[in-house]
Amino acid sequence: MVFQRDPEVIKLMKSFGGKAKEMKGAVMETLNARLAAGDTSNGAAVPSFEDEAAKKLSLLKQVIQKNAVEAAQTSKSVDQAGTPPSSSSPVPRKEPCVTAARKSPSPMPETVRSEKSPSPSTGSPKCCTPPESVVHCDKKVAQPTPSADNANQSRSPCCGGMRRSPLRKLGAQEANSTASAKRKGERAVENVLKILEPHETAEEKLGALFQHYLGFQEGTWQLQAAVQKAERQVRQLSREKEQLQSDCNRALLAKSKLESLCRELQKQARAVKDECMMRIRDEEEKRREVASKFQTTLMDITAVLEENQARSVQLREENFQLAQRLKGVIDHYDLWEKNIDAVLQQKELQAQVATTHLARAQAQLQAERQSFLAEKQIVLKQVCDSQRQQEELAARESHLREELSSHASKYEEFQGALVQSNQLFRTFKQDMEKMSKKIKKLEKETAQWKSRWEASNKALADITAEKHGRDKELVAAQQRVITLEKLCRALQLERNELSTKVKALGIDTAAEDSGPVEVVNESTEG
Template identity: 40%
Template sequence: METTDVCEIDVATRRIVGGSDSPPELDSPCQEEVAEFALGLCCAEEERGETPGREDSPSDLGEAELDPGGDPKAGEDKAFGKEVVLLMQALNSLATPEEKLAALCKKYADLLEESRCMQKRLKALQKKQSQIVKEKIHLQGEHSKAILARSKLESLCRELQRHNKTLKEENAQRSREYEEQRKEAMLHFQMTLSDIEVQMEQHSSHNTKLRQENMELAEKLKKLIEQYELREEHIDKVFKHKELQQQLMDAKLQRITEMMKEVEEKQQRERDFLLKDATESRRKCELMKEQETQLKQQLSLYMDKFEEFQSTLAKSNEVFTTFRQEMEKMTKKIKKLEKETTQWKTKWESNNQALLQMAEEKTLRDGHFKALQGKLELLERLCRALQKERNDLNNRLSLLQEEGDKGTTSPPEAQRQEPSEEEVEGEEGEEGEEEEEEEKEEEEEEEEGSAQGDGQETEAIHQAPRPPELDSSSAATHTTTTATMTTSNQPAETPTTQQD
């Protein structure tokens, strides 16, 4: 069957290319190419299950399907013959073979587009079919679930019907029992009503008596109410009077509280003042206690001296008779010693003045020393700056000499004449040390002179009996001398520390 179809297509293509009237010319190359192209198209469309120029194929197939008696092969041959006839008519209308080829190409392109569209539709329909199959499966499952639920509901409905029947029977029994109880209660109620009517008749006479008594009690109550109102008025007046008294008492209390606050403030001020006085008095008391302890110590010393003096007096009284003449001599010596004490006093005052002058001179020397020290520091700084400048200049000279001579060395005499920085610094340090040693020697000599003067003064004071007034002045001079000694020692130590 396929071979006959291919032969028929070959004949049709040859007729299309050569024309209906002219015989086929197989020798020309153009006709051979057209025939090969038409054969390829027919084979491809037969493989897909389609034929070229078959627009009305579905209707023909439908007619073939509707006609169950006819053969399908005969229907296909008829449809194919009609399409070929239509194609031949369309191609015969064209003049040149190129136009016929172009028409065939257009027809082929249209058929390709239709086949692609049909494939897309087929894919979409297949997807829809798969979705519909899934939905069908899902619906079948739901249908089975619904059937199961329906069976369960039917069983539940049957149980409910049974339960309703039992409830109806129970309700009927309860209603019957309730009617019987209601009838019994009605009978009992009627009996009680009759009893109550009898009792009401009996109590009516008693109620009349009670009414009369109630009237009397009402009159008594009115009287009591009037008395109660009078008492309330009296009580209100008393309450008002008490409120006024309370207001007065509150005002008095406010005044008293204000007075108390003022008194408390005054007391607080007095307390603060008294506390301050107490603190001052405590301080004074402590100072007085300290003075008392000091005075007690002095008194104990004087008591010891007085006891010694009494012992000496007892001895002197025993020997007084024997040594009266010696006493007269001693009085003369005492007069001489008093004159000497006056002389020593004058000397001591002059020495004190000299010490004060020495202290002033020392302060001046200290200031001068500090000024010299500042100058020395400035000079040291200047020396260092000059040394740096000298070193810089030497370096520059050496560089200039090297650039000018290029290899020549400086003479040894010039090198000997220029001392090094270390030698200059060593000489300066030696000079500073010599000056410091000289200053130390001068200060030691001054200290020795002041110590000798102090020793002579103390020996003279110990030899002559001094009055108690001179003790305080001597202590003051001793403190001044010690202060001068310490101040004289301090500047001597400062330069050494600076040099270190």
């Protein structure tokens, strides 16, 4: 699952950043203008700066309140959209179907094990069917009759469209001939009795039995070769079965590993989703805290600026009064200088006109100088007082500038905190993008493993179907071997009875019969 941030939240954060930059630029411009015009400022320039700053602060306060309301609404919508219903999950969980193939395979039948290590009691028999029954059996094998098992095998879906192997055809043909072989064994005794009926003497009957016995030997050799061939086929089938069983076990192990991997991937996806939601909630809380801190600091700044505005208004009035007083003093001093110039001119004329009255004029001049010095001292004292007031005003102005610089430093600290929060948001966004790429990669790997798992399941189904077919063939072959063993035992009993009868008649045929018997014993032992 790839997590995407709400575009409204991103837009809101961008608007916050833009408004903060605009506010910073406005404050820096006003500070630079105030510092640049600090030395040459007069009473008329102060009101325009303060009014402009008050307007900008009121406008900025309105914009921040509006953005705070939008942030609260978007945070609510993000919280509602970020809590999905409990039924949904980041990765669709599909439980693997647990079939009977997971169970341990059935052990090998004991009959197959006994065939791998045959005992002397279950070895090849020493006699077989008569030649007539052998010929009749060959005819039946050449033309097998269709049975219900063959029909079901031909209709089975797992074998549809595929040719039957020669081993399957042979198994079906021999299964069809087992019933007729039983009946032929019963008729064999009747045939022997019928062969002996037309002969009257014992020698003729013995010769007929000898000929009949030779036919039995030929049939025994043929059946012995067929039994050995069937045993080889059974061994080959058992080896194939073991190989298929090992392949099936490997497929089951791979399947269990794939299931565990799928579960781990689902757990990791859930953990990633929970971590993303927790980070989003933390970032939203941090953003709200930053917005509240920003609003409180802005309110403090507005309060300080209003206080400074009131102080500046008071100082402006005081400056205006001092300027009026200083202007009156300067006008009075100019008027006094004009009067003094007029008096000096008059005195010079009087000195030129009345040089004789010099002593009296000098005395009068002395008195006038003393009065002038007294008045001058008074005026100088007033000038010193005005200069002292001017210095006090300059000190107040420097103090106000220091306060303004402290407020500017606080604003820069706030701006640094805002930049740091923006950097944290960018790093969180980069982490989210990396995590979304990782989740996409994991989803692709999960799809690949899922396709491989489906292919292995399909191959496993094919193998199990083929195994069932081989098991049926093995059961049929075992039944054939059992019937052949029974037939061989019956023929062996019949041969023993005939040999006892021959010995009872007293005819010496041991030399003639020793050769074939030894051949049969050697073949059975081999």
